[in-house]
Amino acid sequence: MNWLDAVPIALVTIAWLLLPGLAVSYAIGLRGIAAFGLAPITSIAIIASTAVVAEKLGIDWSVWIALVASAATVAVAGAVAFPLRRRALFTADPDPRRLSLAALAGWVPGLVLGAITIGGAVSSPDALSQTYDALFHYNALAYIADSHQASSLTLSTLGNPEVPPAFYPAGWHDVASLVMMTTGTSIPVAANLVTFVGAIVVWPLACLLLVRQLFGRNLAALAVTGVVSVGFTAFPWDLLGFGVLWPNLLGMSFAPAALAVVFTLTRWTRDDAIGVGRAWIMFVVALVAAGFAHPNVLFSVAVLSIFPIAARIFVRAWELHRAGRTARGAIESVLFVAVAAGGWYWAATTPAFAATRKQFWPPFETPANAVGEVALNATHNKEALWLLSALVIVGFFAARRYPNLRLIVAGHLATTFLYVLTAAINRPDTQKFTGYWYNDSHRLAAMIPITAVPLAVGGILLLTAKVLSATEERAGWRSRVAAAGSAGIAVALAVVLVAATGGLYPSDRQERISAGYNPRPAGVLTTPDMREFFERVADEVPEDALIAGNPFNGSAMLWALGDREVLFPHFRGEHSPEQEYLANNMENAATDPLVCQAATDLGVDYLLVGEAEFRPSDGKWKYYSGVNDPRFGTGFELVDEQGGNKLYRLTACGTASQQDAG
Incomplete structure (x- = not known):
């Protein structure tokens, strides 16, 4: 099979990951970037939940049961949302169409760059990943095809009646099995396309939603996000080759959208496009989707969510203090700290995560080198992304212009700290912080682009503002720059970035992917x-x-x-x-x-x-x-x-x- 033959299957994959959730998004009143950015979360939650319920009811897993469940969810969502549509918490002015079109136009070049990367790294759509975890994932799909059951509660046994069932997140497998049943394609093709679509469709859409919530109706920001989102190699490209961590990749691909929901709930958004009431609904849906995709996503989003939540709690405490209710503000702040600390202590000591916490990966560099790798987006001794990393650093300064970006800066620093712990230290005491990611530097490095993308976009916006400011006093340039506008300048900067890096460092992206598909020193699964x-x-x-x-x-x-x-x-x-x-x-x-x-x-x-x-x-x-x-x-x-x-x-x-x- 060649890549052209795989296009119809890729379109079916996109349909399964977008259409069920998109129908729900529109049913509850979401539009534009918010509707599309949140659609994969809802689709995965519906599909994975239905697989569990179907097995409990003794119903075979099939395309029809997934379609019926999707239609029922849309009907229920619409019935619940319709009487609430005029409530203040459920209102958010829809974005103008030109904003969505700008986001789409900016995403297409990123899609092309991503597709070229995949085509250059993977010989064909049915190429096999020659990695340790791939064997389980392939045979899990074979088990679903034979048993007609796809529940996360029983998948781990792969049909072995002698083994007691245990929870294993099957969201990725459920979607891939539907692609197989819908198209009749093979297991390797379905596995590859679900993962690749997660990387070049779901991930950019999620990044677009996070940027939309942080920068508001900023045409320039949305026009460059799609390209910027595919430039960082630690995610999604590293997880396409390492592990291979396909379920983790699918879950992390919608993590920025889940974080955008948290920013809405804590009211740190700019011209909110979701609405607090709908955000509460999507918060619950995101918990379900993350749990069925991969629990790592829950921990990743939780870490990054601490900062907007804490900031909102302490802003409220200050407001209560000024209103003469200092005691209440202090009590709420102490309660937040106690709950956060208690949650961490439980996760750090509960036997439920004991096996995960005890996974050991030997440190491979010094703390200083690990910090430098994050600063240059060169994790695991890979190529330094100099220009892209420079934009991230400029984005730190852009936080003065966009105050809610400071919370992203804090999250970026927290992720840096966690990566350093795994890459350079990894002792029993540090595993209380990193054990929820298997103490694995690759999984933690995958968090870095969640914050790096909006920071890089912020960097482009700051440079755009500097260009506008510098040309104001030059009559010869003033009219030309004014005609281009901030969006035009931002796009021009993005074009320069892509051109100067040869297509956003394609060799590094391809190297990280092909590491999982090419013959390896550890041998191959199949010849x-x-x-x-x-x-x-x-x-x-x-x-x-x-x-x-x-x-x-x-x-x-x-x-x-x-x-x-x-x-x-x-x-x-x-x-x-x-x-x-x-x-x-x-x-x-x-x-x-x-x-x-x-x-x-x-x-x-x-x-x-x-x-x-x-x-x-x-x-x-x-x-x-x-x-x-x-x-x-x-x-x-x-x-x-x-x-x-x-x-x-x-x-x-x-x-x-x-x-x-x-």
Whole structure:
């Protein structure tokens, strides 16, 4: 498949991420940038919630159930909002159309730059991510396709009845499964397009909404935001290659919109486009969407929200003091500090996050270097984004002109602090602050562009104002600059930025993405020969077959690529005693009756051996020592082979496969 062939599938992906939420946005009275910026949040909340409810009710997950749920949500939202439309809290003057058109015009170049980046880094729409987490995500989509269930409450087991279900955020998987069912496309294509659309559609729309709320109806600000939003490499581009953290990326892509809702609720917006009443509704929806997309989003937005909330609390305390109600203001301030501290203490000590907090990534640089990386937007020793970073620094000074930008500056500094803790220190005491991001510098670096984008926009606006001021006293330039206007000057500055950086540092963006798709020192999940072999295997074994194999040699990818379920769909996980026994002893089927007993109980009829070697130094390889190539051992019959890939039928146990072969 080439990229042109993928365009219709990409449009379907955009439709699933925008249209359900957009219908709700319009039903509750949102328009323009606010409607589009908040639409993905609502769409993800509807889709992921419906998947949970459907499983609870015993209803198969399908396109129709998602459409019915979306229509019902729109009807309820409209019925609730209609009688409230004239209430003060639900009113916000819609933006003029020219503002939305300016935002759209500014986003299109960013979309093009983003698409070029992806096309240059990823060879085709069905390219496979050769990363650790990708195996789980691919097989989770295969499980949804086979089971017709997509609930976040049960997805983690991948259908293993021996493992107790646990919560796993399935928002990304739910959307990707709908793309698969709607278009009939393959798992790799759906996985890639949902993620890419999140990066170049959802993320810029969310940034546009945050900028809209911070700068008001500022034509210049909205005209440059779309381009600026795709320039920072720590997000979304780094998460396209690292991990691979697809659910996290989808969740973080709407984080700026969620933060915009908080700014509305705390009344730090400029010419608010949402309305406080609608913001409360969207606040609840955003909590649901973030919880089902990835909880990291909740913690990221919570950190950045502390500053507008705290500022509003203390402004109110000062107003109460001036009104002679000092005690009440002091009590409210103390309560806020107590609640914030209590929330942090609970999160830092609760067993619910213990496993997450204890994840360890070794520090790789000094604190000074880490600070410098944030200042230059060069996290993880990557290319310094000199001009873009200079705009961010100028944006710090723009906070004098736009006071609510000071709260963004505070959030930017807080994120810098958290990144430094993970990249340069990462001790047990610092993990009480960074553990909610797995103490992972990549996840924390992804927060930086949330604040860097509006700061860079603020920097462009300040430079625009300086240009206007400098030409006021020059008669020859005054008329030309006045004709261009502030929006024209801002766009010209953005054009200079793009041209001077060769397209906003494309090599760095492509390098970060391709790190996940190209062959890696740690090995690959699947080779081209394996993909071809898996297509044949799908014709050689029954649809209900369960196939054993060592996931480290790539056999686990058969489920996602060949639609045949595998016994071990991921490298690690909870296994039943029978699974564990086969993992260690299946090659001894001819001499060990316990192997046959376990294989019969589980329904395992085949053994698949792949030619890949993923993480050959991983100690977990030993766990699967019994499901490697039996070579000349008895008890197995070679069904097919290609290169180092082999499919064996288990013949030692009198299983169903042997009887079918007879």
